[in-house]
Amino acid sequence: MEPFTVLTAIAAPMPEPNIDTDMIIRIERLRDLEPHQLGPYAFENRRYRPDGSETPDFVLNREPYRRARIILAGPNFACGSSREAAVWALRGFGVRSVIAPSFGPIFVNNCYQNGLLPVVLPEAAVRALIEEVEAAAGRAEVTVDLRECTVIAPSGGRWRFEIDALRREALLKGLDDVALTLSREAEIAAHEARDRAARAWLYPATATG
Amino acid sequence: MRPGRSLFDKIWDAHVVAELGGGHSLMHVTRHLMHDGDGVPLQRLTARGLKVRSPELTFATLDHTVSTEPGRTPATASAFAARLALIRARAAAAGIRLFDIGEPGQGIVHVIGPELGLSLPGSLIVCGDSHTCTHGGLGAVAFGIGASEVLHVLATQCLVQRKPRRMRVRFEGRRAAGVTAKDMILHLIGRIGAAGGVGYAVEFAGAAVRALQIEERLTLCNLSIEMGAKIGLVAPDETTFEYLAGRPYAPAGAAWEAALRYWRGLPSDEDAVFDREVEIDAGAIAPQITWGTSPEQVVAVDQRVPDPAAEPDPARRQAIEAALDYMGLQPGAPIAGTPVDWVFIGSCANSRISDLRAAAAVARGRRVAEGVHAWVVPGSEAVKRQAEAEGLDRVFKDAGFEWREPGCSMCLAMNGDRVPRGQRSVSTTNRNFVGRQGPGARTHLASPAMAAAAAISGRIADVRRL
Numbered sequence A: 001m002e003p004f005t006v007l008t009a010i011a012a013p014m015p016e017p018n019i020d021t022d023m024i025i026r027i028e029r030l031r032d033l034e035p036h037q038l039g040p041y042a043f044e045n046r047r048y049r050p051d052g053s054e055t056p057d058f059v060l061n062r063e064p065y066r067r068a069r070i071i072l073a074g075p076n077f078a079c080g081s082s083r084e085a086a087v088w089a090l091r092g093f094g095v096r097s098v099i100a101p102s103f104g105p106i107f108v109n110n111c112y113q114n115g116l117l118p119v120v121l122p123e124a125a126v127r128a129l130i131e132e133v134e135a136a137a138g139r140a141e142v143t144v145d146l147r148e149c150t151v152i153a154p155s156g157g158r159w160r161f162e163i164d165a166l167r168r169e170a171l172l173k174g175l176d177d178v179a180l181t182l183s184r185e186a187e188i189a190a191h192e193a194r195d196r197a198a199r200a201w202l203y204p205a206t207a208t209g
Numbered sequence B: 001m002r003p004g005r006s007l008f009d010k011i012w013d014a015h016v017v018a019e020l021g022g023g024h025s026l027m028h029v030t031r032h033l034m035h036d037g038d039g040v041p042l043q044r045l046t047a048r049g050l051k052v053r054s055p056e057l058t059f060a061t062l063d064h065t066v067s068t069e070p071g072r073t074p075a076t077a078s079a080f081a082a083r084l085a086l087i088r089a090r091a092a093a094a095g096i097r098l099f100d101i102g103e104p105g106q107g108i109v110h111v112i113g114p115e116l117g118l119s120l121p122g123s124l125i126v127c128g129d130s131h132t133c134t135h136g137g138l139g140a141v142a143f144g145i146g147a148s149e150v151l152h153v154l155a156t157q158c159l160v161q162r163k164p165r166r167m168r169v170r171f172e173g174r175r176a177a178g179v180t181a182k183d184m185i186l187h188l189i190g191r192i193g194a195a196g197g198v199g200y201a202v203e204f205a206g207a208a209v210r211a212l213q214i215e216e217r218l219t220l221c222n223l224s225i226e227m228g229a230k231i232g233l234v235a236p237d238e239t240t241f242e243y244l245a246g247r248p249y250a251p252a253g254a255a256w257e258a259a260l261r262y263w264r265g266l267p268s269d270e271d272a273v274f275d276r277e278v279e280i281d282a283g284a285i286a287p288q289i290t291w292g293t294s295p296e297q298v299v300a301v302d303q304r305v306p307d308p309a310a311e312p313d314p315a316r317r318q319a320i321e322a323a324l325d326y327m328g329l330q331p332g333a334p335i336a337g338t339p340v341d342w343v344f345i346g347s348c349a350n351s352r353i354s355d356l357r358a359a360a361a362v363a364r365g366r367r368v369a370e371g372v373h374a375w376v377v378p379g380s381e382a383v384k385r386q387a388e389a390e391g392l393d394r395v396f397k398d399a400g401f402e403w404r405e406p407g408c409s410m411c412l413a414m415n416g417d418r419v420p421r422g423q424r425s426v427s428t429t430n431r432n433f434v435g436r437q438g439p440g441a442r443t444h445l446a447s448p449a450m451a452a453a454a455a456i457s458g459r460i461a462d463v464r465r466l
Helices: A085-093 A105-112 A123-135 A165-173 A177-182 A185-198 B007-014 B039-047 B078-094 B109-116 B130-138 B147-156 B181-192 B214-227 B238-244 B254-263 B314-327 B353-363 B381-389 B392-399 B448-457
Strands: A006-009 A011-014 A070-073 A097-100 A117-120 A142-145 A150-152 A158-160 B016-021 B024-028 B031-034 B058-061 B097-099 B124-127 B141-144 B158-162 B165-172 B200-205 B231-233 B276-281 B288-290 B298-300 B342-345 B373-376 B424-427 B442-445
Touching: A011 A123, A070 A123, A070 A142, A085 A105, A097 A123, A097 A142, A105 A117, A105 A165, A105 B147, A165 B016, A177 B147, A177 B158, A185 B016, A185 B024, B007 B016, B007 B141, B007 B200, B007 B231, B031 B109, B031 B147, B039 B078, B039 B147, B058 B078, B058 B109, B078 B097, B109 B124, B109 B130, B109 B214, B109 B381, B124 B130, B124 B147, B130 B141, B130 B214, B130 B231, B130 B238, B141 B231, B147 B158, B181 B214, B181 B276, B181 B288, B181 B298, B200 B214, B214 B231, B214 B238, B214 B353, B238 B254, B342 B353, B342 B448, B353 B381, B353 B392, B353 B448, B381 B392, B424 B448
Parallel strands: A011 A070, A070 A097, A097 A117, B031 B058, B031 B124, B058 B097, B124 B141, B165 B200, B165 B276, B200 B231, B342 B373, B342 B424, B424 B442
Antiparallel strands: A006 A142, A142 A150, A150 A158, B016 B024, B024 B158, B288 B298, B288 B442
C-alpha cells in the first residue's frame, strides 16, 4: 500500500450532504472492470450526460479541480453501500484524501485499506476551507499533513484532526492489515479454542437439516 | 462495582482476540457470509498464496447478479456467467458451503442467514455487503465490510475494528394498524438523519420492538446503515428462540439448551449506560414514504414534500432542490396521489414471507392499475416455495403482478433488472439514491403493504384508506 505522509494539492468542494457510494461508482462498473480501471467512472452520473459528453458545470470537470487530489465534502460522505470500488474509483481519479464532517462507516475502513486518508473536521472548518479555495478559483492548495495530524488552509489557517494511532501508523508506513494479523495466528487459535469450549453451540459441524 | 453492560458490549467483548491500542481490537468472526460479488477478494487471496482459514464458519450464496426472470437458467444472466463460475469454483476448492440456484438456501444473503439458522444470537457476523446489519434482528453483532476486509476475514477469520459507541433507540407504545417495522425505521431515520447513527452501534428496544416478530426485527435492523450505523441489534427473547428452534444450522439437543442459557444472559443489564438515547412514540407513527434521494428525506403518506424555501442552511436547501428536481416533484405538494410507473416488492429489507403475506393481503381480489409494472421478487428459494404453498403467487399473478425468482434484483439493479430513466417506482427496498434502481430512476421507499397499495392505485396511496 502506498504510504501517506504529507499532501499539498488542489481541493475540490463537494459540500452537499449524503453523497453515497452509488453516486461515486455505479454498480454496473463492478461487473466488467478491474479495480485499477475505475478512475474514469468516478461520479459517472454527475460527470457525464447520458450521451457520454461531459457535464460542464460539475466541479470535477472544471479547471483546476480536474486535478484535485483532495475533496472537501459535506456530511456523511460515501454513505451507503460497502463497495470498496468507491475508494478504488476515487484513487483512480487521483484523490488521496477526503475532508468531511462525517463519513459512511464502512467507507472509512475501506479507505484505510487503500492508502486514502479520510479526515474528519467540524462542518464550520470544512466550510471555511471551501470559501478560501473558491475565493482563489480553486488554485489555492490545501495541505493534509498526517505526521502532524493537521490540515493547513491556503491562508495558513490550521486545524488539528483526530485519527486512531493504529490507522495513522499503517498509513504512514503503507502497512497491510493482513500481514500483521497473520503474525498473530497463535493468539487467534488460542481465542478460538477457548470460544469453542465455552460456546460449542456456535460452531456447526454440519447442518442437521 | 462493575458497571452494567449492554447487549452490544457482551457480544463484542466475547469476540475480542487482542486489544491493538487506539481503541482498536482484533475481532474473531464467528460467521462469514459471502455472495457472488465476492470474486475480487477470493481471487486476491489466491494470488497472495493464502488459504481460507475457517471454511466451516463461511457460507456463500448467489444473489446480487443472478437473473430473477421466471424460468431462469444458468444462461439467463450470461453477463455474469464468469462471476458465478468463479465463486462456485473457489468456494468448492476452499470447502465453503455454497447455496446454489434452485436449492433451498439460495437467496438474498440477509434472508438466508436467519432462515437457515446460520445467524445466531451472540455471534459476530460479517459479509461484504452494507446491509449485514439486518442479522442484528436476532441479537447478533453484524456489520458490512469492504472487499479488502473480506480478504482479511478469509485469510485470518479476524478483523481489525474500532469499537463503536452505544446508542439505544426505544420505541415505546403501540403501533397503529397499517404501520410496520419499515415505517418505524424510516420515521427514525427522518428524525435523526442519514448521519444520525454514524459511529454508533444501535440497540432497538422498547415495548413496540419487543412486540415485533423476527422478520420485522430484521427489517428494522436492515436500515440501520441508512442512518449511518454499521450495526443495529435487538435483544434475543422468547420470540427469537421460537423462530430459531429447528432451523437447519441452529444448535439442537444439548447444544440448544446450552445456547439458550447463554442467550438469556445477553440482554442489556438494567444499569447499562448508552452514549446516546432516543425515545420514539410508536403510536404516533403513520405509514412512511420517502420523497427524495436519501432515506432521511421521508414523510408520512398524508404529508407534503418540503419546500426548500423554508430551509435556512444553503447546502441543505440546495440538496432539497436537487432531490425534488431529480424526483420530479413540486415543492410543498402532497406526496399521496403522485402517479407511479413501477412497484417493486423485494430486497433484503422486505422480501420475507410475512412481507409477501402483507402485500398479498392488499392485492387479493384487486388489479394492478393500468400502465403500472409491478414485480414481486421473493427473498429466497424457501420464501418462494412457502409463498407458492400458500397460494400467494396466484394472488399476485391474478392481480397482475409479475412473480419472479429470488435475488437482489431491482434493489441495486446490478443484474440488469432496472427501472427505466425518468420513471417512478415505489419500492420496498432501503435506498432511494440517485440512479440506484437504474440511471435516472426515481425511487420511493415504503412498506410492502404501501407498495401494493401504490400498485393497485397507480399512485402513491395511503394503505389505511384502501
